[in-house]
Amino acid sequence: MRVNPDMSGDLVAxxxxxxxxxxxxxxxxxxxxxxxxxxxxxxAAAQMVANSDHSARTDQYLHNVDTLxxxxxxxxxxxxSVVSAITRAISLGVQGxxxxxxxxxxxxxxxxxxxxxxxxLSLANTEVSGTFLFGGTExxxxxxTLDSTSPTGxxxxxxxxxxxxxxxxxxxxxxNMPGSQLFQGPTANVFGSLQQLIIALQTGSTSDAETATNxxxxxxxxxxxxxxxxxxTVNQLNSTQTFLQQEKVSLSSQxxxxxxxxxxxxxxxxxxxxxxxxxxxxxxxxxLPTSLLDYLE
Amino acid sequence: MPGLNTSLNISVQALMAExxxxxxxxxxxxxxxxxxxxxEVPILSEAATIQEGSVRFGGGVTMQQFQSVRDxxxxxxxYEETQQQxxxxxxxxxxxxxxxxxxxxxxxIGGAMTAFFNSLSQLSTNPTDNSARQQVLTTANNLAIxxxxxxxxxxxxxxxxxxxxxxxxxxxxQLTKQIATLNGQVAQMQGLGQEPGTVQxxxxxxxxxxxxxxNVSVTQSEHGLTLTTANGVPLVVANQSFDLQTSNNTNGFxxxxxxxxDITTQITGGKLAGVINIRDQVIxxxxxxxxxxxxxxxxxxxxxxxxxxxxSGNAGGNFFTPPTAVAGSAAxxxxxITDPSLIAASSDxxxxxxxxxxxxxxxxxQDLPAGAKPxxxxxxxxxxxxxxxxxxxxxxxxxxxxxxxxSDQIGAVSGVSLDxxxxxxxxxxxxYQAAARVITTVNSMYDTLLSMGLGG
Numbered sequence: 236m237r238v239n240p241d242m243s244g245d246l247v248a249x250x251x252x253x254x255x256x257x258x259x260x261x262x263x264x265x266x267x268x269x270x271x272x273x274x275x276x277x278x279a280a281a282q283m284v285a286n287s288d289h290s291a292r293t294d295q296y297l298h299n300v301d302t303l304x305x306x307x308x309x310x311x312x313x314x315x316s317v318v319s320a321i322t323r324a325i326s327l328g329v330q331g332x333x334x335x336x337x338x339x340x341x342x343x344x345x346x347x348x349x350x351x352x353x354x355x356l357s358l359a360n361t362e363v364s365g366t367f368l369f370g371g372t373e374x375x376x377x378x379x380t381l382d383s384t385s386p387t388g389x390x391x392x393x394x395x396x397x398x399x400x401x402x403x404x405x406x407x408x409x410x411n412m413p414g415s416q417l418f419q420g421p422t423a424n425v426f427g428s429l430q431q432l433i434i435a436l437q438t439g440s441t442s443d444a445e446t447a448t449n450x451x452x453x454x455x456x457x458x459x460x461x462x463x464x465x466x467x468t469v470n471q472l473n474s475t476q477t478f479l480q481q482e483k484v485s486l487s488s489q490x491x492x493x494x495x496x497x498x499x500x501x502x503x504x505x506x507x508x509x510x511x512x513x514x515x516x517x518x519x520x521x522x523l524p525t526s527l528l529d530y531l532e
Numbered sequence: 533m534p535g536l537n538t539s540l541n542i543s544v545q546a547l548m549a550e551x552x553x554x555x556x557x558x559x560x561x562x563x564x565x566x567x568x569x570x571x572e573v574p575i576l577s578e579a580a581t582i583q584e585g586s587v588r589f590g591g592g593v594t595m596q597q598f599q600s601v602r603d604x605x606x607x608x609x610x611y612e613e614t615q616q617q618x619x620x621x622x623x624x625x626x627x628x629x630x631x632x633x634x635x636x637x638x639x640x641i642g643g644a645m646t647a648f649f650n651s652l653s654q655l656s657t658n659p660t661d662n663s664a665r666q667q668v669l670t671t672a673n674n675l676a677i678x679x680x681x682x683x684x685x686x687x688x689x690x691x692x693x694x695x696x697x698x699x700x701x702x703x704x705x706q707l708t709k710q711i712a713t714l715n716g717q718v719a720q721m722q723g724l725g726q727e728p729g730t731v732q733x734x735x736x737x738x739x740x741x742x743x744x745x746x747n748v749s750v751t752q753s754e755h756g757l758t759l760t761t762a763n764g765v766p767l768v769v770a771n772q773s774f775d776l777q778t779s780n781n782t783n784g785f786x787x788x789x790x791x792x793x794d795i796t797t798q799i800t801g802g803k804l805a806g807v808i809n810i811r812d813q814v815i816x817x818x819x820x821x822x823x824x825x826x827x828x829x830x831x832x833x834x835x836x837x838x839x840x841x842x843x844s845g846n847a848g849g850n851f852f853t854p855p856t857a858v859a860g861s862a863a864x865x866x867x868x869i870t871d872p873s874l875i876a877a878s879s880d881x882x883x884x885x886x887x888x889x890x891x892x893x894x895x896x897x898q899d900l901p902a903g904a905k906p907x908x909x910x911x912x913x914x915x916x917x918x919x920x921x922x923x924x925x926x927x928x929x930x931x932x933x934x935x936x937x938x939s940d941q942i943g944a945v946s947g948v949s950l951d952x953x954x955x956x957x958x959x960x961x962x963x964y965q966a967a968a969r970v971i972t973t974v975n976s977m978y979d980t981l982l983s984m985g986l987g988g
Contacts, residue, residue: 239941239943241947248932271635274925280915286637287642288645291646294650295654299656302657366661372885374882375883394880399890401653401893407890531958
């Protein structure tokens with residue numbers, strides 16, 4: 236049977252094909268990716284859009300967790316100082332409530348308590364980079380200011396609102412407690428009972444001071460109870476961080492499954508393509524120059 | 533009784549015939565690498581017999597003509613495969629350019645959208661922080677830039693393709709002119725009973741070149757070939773060619789017109805079909821997807837933004853420049869505000885509230901009116917681009933293989949084999965030598981006769 240005597244077309248096509256295969260395998264090995272452009276695997280490329288979005292989103296959640304942990308720890312440590320201050324105030328209140336203490340001493344104690352009051356005030360106005368932590372969502376102005384005409388001795392400028400921040404898909408955490416709830420709750424009023432105690436020591440009776448001290452104890456219990464929120468949230472942030480880090484690993488392994496190159500396979504493909512390429516070249520070198528003329532004189 | 537002269541005459545005829553055959557072989561060898569050359573074979577036949585006395589002697593050999601060895605059906609398949617291959621190759625080239633705009637999932641519109649929502653997420657941890665607010669504006673502007681880049685990238689490819697339409701039409705017109713001339717010559721030579729081999733080779737080559745540009749149907753008639761393209765519009769009839777024209781349509785793109793008839797949508801083969809398909813179907817579809825995404829995304833985000841309050845407690849305005857018509861939304865994608873304090877993060881008017889940020893982030897996870905989430909609309913677009921590219925690649929590979937196959941088949945029929953030609957050359961040479969030897973022999977017979985002193 237007569238065949239196409241000009242084999243160069245087939246040979247060149249084969250050389251191109253094997254060269255293209257080598258290039259593909261080399262690209263896979265150098266980028267580590269099987270899918271380097273959408274047409275390599277359209278579905279995987281489309282899924283990678285969602286995968287890289289999730290991955291970047293998870294990074295952001297981790298970042299949120301870091302930021303919030305800082306904010307919440309600052310708030311918690313401020314409240315811890317408030318708790319120690321209240322403890323001191325209670326023991327001063329107990330001292331002041333005993334009948335044996337002199338008027339001058341009572342005035343002195345009242346003065347010490349006023350110092351504690353302003354210390355707590357300053358702690359209640361704790362701010363982190365311009366944000367006041369205990370003003371609800373009115374966080375750009377100091378939440379508490381001194382006001383002797385107020386029965387609690389202070390005025391609350393904040394509101395009762397809280398913020399929530401997303402720290403994982405479908406998981407939001409509350410990030411603050413309004414100062415009104417922490418320091419001026421209906422049954423546990425830190426500023427109210429402190430002011431009450433100061434006034435009792437300055438002008439009132441021993442039993443007034445005792446009542447006020449007891450109210451301060453309630454405020455102590457109340458604040459300590461509320462403070463647990465911060466500790467719990469920090470714990471939640473920590474465990475979410477662990478979860479998010481695992482999520483990152485699983486997203487990255489998903490990405491590898493989607494578009495990663497199987498290096499062993501790529502290397503084998505490359506070797507195979509190289510062999511085919513050399514074989515084609517060798518065949519071309521043997522076939523192309525040969526003709527009947529070689530065997531004639 | 534036959535005379536020696538008869539032998540001499542037969543020998544001379546044989547010499548001429550073998551030399552003619554050798555010429556054909558030589559021409560074949562000379563054209564061994566000429567593209568489109570069709571090998572020729574000499575047609576040797578017995579000469580008329582000679583009656584001498586009561587015996588009829590064979591009259592020797594004549595070379596009546598030579599013939600090109602061609603298979604017209606294969607040639608027609610060659611045209612079809614060429615049309616198909618150039619169509620898909622052209623599309624593949626453009627789609628490779630297009631998909632480079634959407635190759636990296638961490639870059640471009642997808643990456644920019646992710647970064648934008650992440651900046652909002654960051655803002656939610658500290659809604660009054662100016663740098664976090666500024667970051668939201670920066671990422672929003674980057675998102676706008678990525679939309680602009682995708683649109684302008686597609687636009688550049690589209691206008692490059694458009695510019696190539698008149699060029700291709702011009703090439704088509706030049707080819708059809710040449711084909712018409714050659715077509716006339718072929719018909720003329722055939723009319724005179726001559727073998728039009730060389731002219732036909734040239735004509736077939738030109739039709740193959742024409743097939744690379746546009747779909748062509750070839751029909752044989754008594755006046756030569758008739759070439760028609762889309763919708764049966766004639767390109768070449770006998771020795772006459774018909775030019776295609778271009779005229780700009782309402783989009784400013786060049787339409788292909790044949791004798792007053794717009795045939796743009798009916799061009800189905802060759803480079804022109806690939807160009808037109810990408811320019812008029814693929815890119816407009818992608819642009820429409822981008823426009824729809826931009827339009828609906830901006831609108832949804834603005835609606836939610838207006839539900840919130842800015843840092844000063846005022847109701848939120850438009851965050852993005854409100855889009856009007858869908859077409860052009862991606863190109864006009866823009867951020868309406870430059871003052872970071874105008875970002876409506878608050879849900880109740882208090883400065884530190886982040887309540888509306890969560891709602892704004894929620895736009896990411898809600899279906900737009902088109903029925904998909906913003907990022908899913910984008911990944912569908914990537915899927916579309918990838919699928920088109922991958923289909924064009926396999927089409928082009930398959931068409932390339934078919935083309936190679938047809939070309940091999942044509943080569944098997946019409947290609948010059950040096951081995952074969954060398955064999956023929958030796959055969960003709962030997963025959964020539966033998967005929968010459970006969971002449972020498974007759975010559976010596978004459979000598980014998982003459983030395984006998986007798987006439988022949």
